[in-house]
Amino acid sequence: MKLLKEGSVSFYLFNDVFYNPLAKFSRTFGVLAIYTFSKYVGRGLVVADSFAASGIRGLRYYVESNVVDKIVFNDKNPVAYQNIVYNIKFNKIKDARVFNLNYFVFLPILGRGHFDVIDIDPYGTPAPYIDLAISFVKNRGLIIITATDLTALCGLYPRAAFRKYGSDIIKTDFCHEVALRVLIKELVFAGGRHNRIVLPLASMFSEQYARIYAYVYDGRRDFPKNNLGYIEITNDRCYSVKRVSDSVNKPYIGPLWIGSLHDKEFIEYMIKYVDKLNIEESEYKRLKSLLKLMKEEIELPPYSFKVSKLASKLRVSPPTLIDIIDRLKGMGFKAGRSHLGKDYFKTNAPYHVVLEVLEDLGKK
Amino acid sequence: MKLLKEGSVSFYLFNDVFYNPLAKFSRTFGVLAIYTFSKYVGRGLVVADSFAASGIRGLRYYVESNVVDKIVFNDKNPVAYQNIVYNIKFNKIKDARVFNLNYFVFLPILGRGHFDVIDIDPYGTPAPYIDLAISFVKNRGLIIITATDLTALCGLYPRAAFRKYGSDIIKTDFCHEVALRVLIKELVFAGGRHNRIVLPLASMFSEQYARIYAYVYDGRRDFPKNNLGYIEITNDRCYSVKRVSDSVNKPYIGPLWIGSLHDKEFIEYMIKYVDKLNIEESEYKRLKSLLKLMKEEIELPPYSFKVSKLASKLRVSPPTLIDIIDRLKGMGFKAGRSHLGKDYFKTNAPYHVVLEVLEDLGKK
Numbered sequence: 001m002k003l004l005k006e007g008s009v010s011f012y013l014f015n016d017v018f019y020n021p022l023a024k025f026s027r028t029f030g031v032l033a034i035y036t037f038s039k040y041v042g043r044g045l046v047v048a049d050s051f052a053a054s055g056i057r058g059l060r061y062y063v064e065s066n067v068v069d070k071i072v073f074n075d076k077n078p079v080a081y082q083n084i085v086y087n088i089k090f091n092k093i094k095d096a097r098v099f100n101l102n103y104f105v106f107l108p109i110l111g112r113g114h115f116d117v118i119d120i121d122p123y124g125t126p127a128p129y130i131d132l133a134i135s136f137v138k139n140r141g142l143i144i145i146t147a148t149d150l151t152a153l154c155g156l157y158p159r160a161a162f163r164k165y166g167s168d169i170i171k172t173d174f175c176h177e178v179a180l181r182v183l184i185k186e187l188v189f190a191g192g193r194h195n196r197i198v199l200p201l202a203s204m205f206s207e208q209y210a211r212i213y214a215y216v217y218d219g220r221r222d223f224p225k226n227n228l229g230y231i232e233i234t235n236d237r238c239y240s241v242k243r244v245s246d247s248v249n250k251p252y253i254g255p256l257w258i259g260s261l262h263d264k265e266f267i268e269y270m271i272k273y274v275d276k277l278n279i280e281e282s283e284y285k286r287l288k289s290l291l292k293l294m295k296e297e298i299e300l301p302p303y304s305f306k307v308s309k310l311a312s313k314l315r316v317s318p319p320t321l322i323d324i325i326d327r328l329k330g331m332g333f334k335a336g337r338s339h340l341g342k343d344y345f346k347t348n349a350p351y352h353v354v355l356e357v358l359e360d361l362g363k364k
Numbered sequence: 365m366k367l368l369k370e371g372s373v374s375f376y377l378f379n380d381v382f383y384n385p386l387a388k389f390s391r392t393f394g395v396l397a398i399y400t401f402s403k404y405v406g407r408g409l410v411v412a413d414s415f416a417a418s419g420i421r422g423l424r425y426y427v428e429s430n431v432v433d434k435i436v437f438n439d440k441n442p443v444a445y446q447n448i449v450y451n452i453k454f455n456k457i458k459d460a461r462v463f464n465l466n467y468f469v470f471l472p473i474l475g476r477g478h479f480d481v482i483d484i485d486p487y488g489t490p491a492p493y494i495d496l497a498i499s500f501v502k503n504r505g506l507i508i509i510t511a512t513d514l515t516a517l518c519g520l521y522p523r524a525a526f527r528k529y530g531s532d533i534i535k536t537d538f539c540h541e542v543a544l545r546v547l548i549k550e551l552v553f554a555g556g557r558h559n560r561i562v563l564p565l566a567s568m569f570s571e572q573y574a575r576i577y578a579y580v581y582d583g584r585r586d587f588p589k590n591n592l593g594y595i596e597i598t599n600d601r602c603y604s605v606k607r608v609s610d611s612v613n614k615p616y617i618g619p620l621w622i623g624s625l626h627d628k629e630f631i632e633y634m635i636k637y638v639d640k641l642n643i644e645e646s647e648y649k650r651l652k653s654l655l656k657l658m659k660e661e662i663e664l665p666p667y668s669f670k671v672s673k674l675a676s677k678l679r680v681s682p683p684t685l686i687d688i689i690d691r692l693k694g695m696g697f698k699a700g701r702s703h704l705g706k707d708y709f710k711t712n713a714p715y716h717v718v719l720e721v722l723e724d725l726g727k728k
Contacts, residue, residue: 128499128557162556223526
């Protein structure tokens with residue numbers, strides 16, 4: 001048993017209970033997202049930390065966001081359960097409950113609509129847990145899912161990817177973005193099955209964590225069919241997007257979400273609210289810069305180009321991102337950075353134009 | 365309150381509790397399927413009638429098949445619950461339990477692996493209920509799902525179809541077969557999410573009831589990716605089949621199940637066992653003839669041609685099915701009937717050959 005500190009929370013970690021210090025930043029992002037969501041919907045929140053381990057994520061939501069009316073933890077591991085009970089007492093939290101149940105029992109016994117927010121952070125794929133959460137979260141609620149099975153979601157194991165996510169996934173330079181987009185597709189289809197609309201508010205990749213923050217509400221008419229489709233990889237390696245109902249040529253990736261990774265208004269709120277919270281200096285800077293990148297990528301195409309890869313292919317030295325983006329914008333194209341990597345840019349310019357720009361800038 | 369009889373079971377129907385006399389034959393088929401499944405897996409069965417209404421389906425499974433160790437009913441309507449309790453007493457059934465719960469609570473509280481068979485017969489689409497059943501049924505168990513929302517599944521409302529089932533569905537002459545194949549696809553993908561393999565044992569359409577009997581077992585390697593694909597409708601209205609990963613041209617239907625609608629061995633067992641059960645004369649004949657048609661269609665393509673439609677298009681009088689099938693077989697093609705309608709045949713012959721045969725036979 002160790003005493004640890006993360007954000008504003010001190011907590012004990014029992015032996016054999018999982019804790020990933022690398023996910024600290026993703027939890028800080030989560031605190032801000034929870035805070036923002038509460039303002040977005042104008043109410044206090046009942047939050048489920050449904051694969052809680054030590055409970056650190058839920059503890060931080062409660063202590064740091066100040067918008068959680070009730071935090072409910074669940075973990076099927078009895079040692080984790082004891083660990084959470086201990087940490088609740090240690091932090092003197094009154095508005096908390098803890099369960100030691102299978103996930104599929106935990107949500108139903110609390111009833112449909114009990115939770116404003118359901119956070120799913122399992123070991124490996126979240127695919128088995130999505131359908132139930134989409135069905136049980138409150139109308140106008142929030143689902144947060146984590147995926148760490150990046151080998152499947154990035155296309156290293158296409159057969160496993162198809163089996164778990166129902167999509168053809170080919171390995172690409174921008175595979176982490178594909179991972180986020182396949183996850184969103186799964187959320188949206190689960191919504192369709194339950195007469196609910198799902199809208200991604202924020203999608204984040206960091207330290208092998210893919211996380212989706214998705215708004216869920218009752219509805220049928222708004223079903224976003226046009227945002228579900230394929231990314232086609234044509235012979236000259238130029239990407240174009242096809243609707244599900246358009247013709248699709250091999251090789252392609254999908255079906256996946258081809259709409260925005262984030263909701264513009266929500267990201268703007270997050271940027272606004274980042275100063276309301278008490279965030280460590282180092283994370284504060286990283287958070288502000290991440291949110292800026294997220295805002296930048298919202299209206300850009302669902303794929304990215306990797307500078308180092310293109311430069312090496314063209315045998316030129318890699319230009320700076322700023323130079324590439326400025327040049328493309330000067331030519332009348334959309335262009336911007338991606339939060340998915342420092343080496344990436346997004347543009348709607350055709351591939352041959354992208355190559356010309358890289359070649360020209362690389363020579364200088 | 366009325367006293368009714370169906371098969372070997374007499375039962376009371378309370379006011380305002382749903383009962384569809386037209387589904388009688390589909391329930392008789394179900395009794396035979398349950399009996400066959402018990403022999404197939406070599407064990408007695410714990411069966412869930414999870415949308416039970418009066419309980420007639422589960423009562424018949426128990427009384428007529430003689431292979432049910434325990435029958436468990438559920439209905440969220442309190443009047444239906446009372447009705448089932450009454451009918452259990454009336455039929456002096458000891459190995460029965462009744463619940464009055466939401467479906468999403470009913471399955472989890474009994475625990476994973478409690479049921480050998482989960483029967484889902486809801487009002488309208490079964491789409492919201494598939495994921496949980498696939499996850500909770502016993503390894504090497506049976507899922508039975510009913511769909512009555514044929515307007516979506518047949519492609520009359522393509523937007524609703526895509527939202528609920530994630531497939532593009534175009535209205536065709538063989539739309540009831542498409543309905544079955546889209547449902548199977550949903551079961552197979554739900555299996556993939558839960559590390560389970562799904563195999564259709566029998567798929568049946570009658571009286572606006574689409575019913576799938578599917579075997580579910582733990583597994584990953586056998587995931588039947590090659591049986592998931594699209595039915596393409598090419599310019600000359602000839603159908604061909606594309607794998608999900610092949611190129612797909614518009615207009616097409618899918619993704620859907622393009623493998624066999626039934627398991628050959630299972631249908632052969634059903635044919636063998638139909639004499640073991642005490643079935644009314646009129647239904648016995650219909651059942652035997654249906655099973656023969658099912659066996660015939662097993663190895664044929666995932667689409668059908670409608671004789672009357674083709675004959676009218678060609679302005680010839682409609683030939684008999686036997687003549688068409690004999691002719692096609694004589695030419696070296698596969699051909700056979702479909703259980704989905706008396707006016708349908710299946711063949712792997714190209715469309716222009718089909719037209720030539722119809723034209724030639726129609727002239728005589």
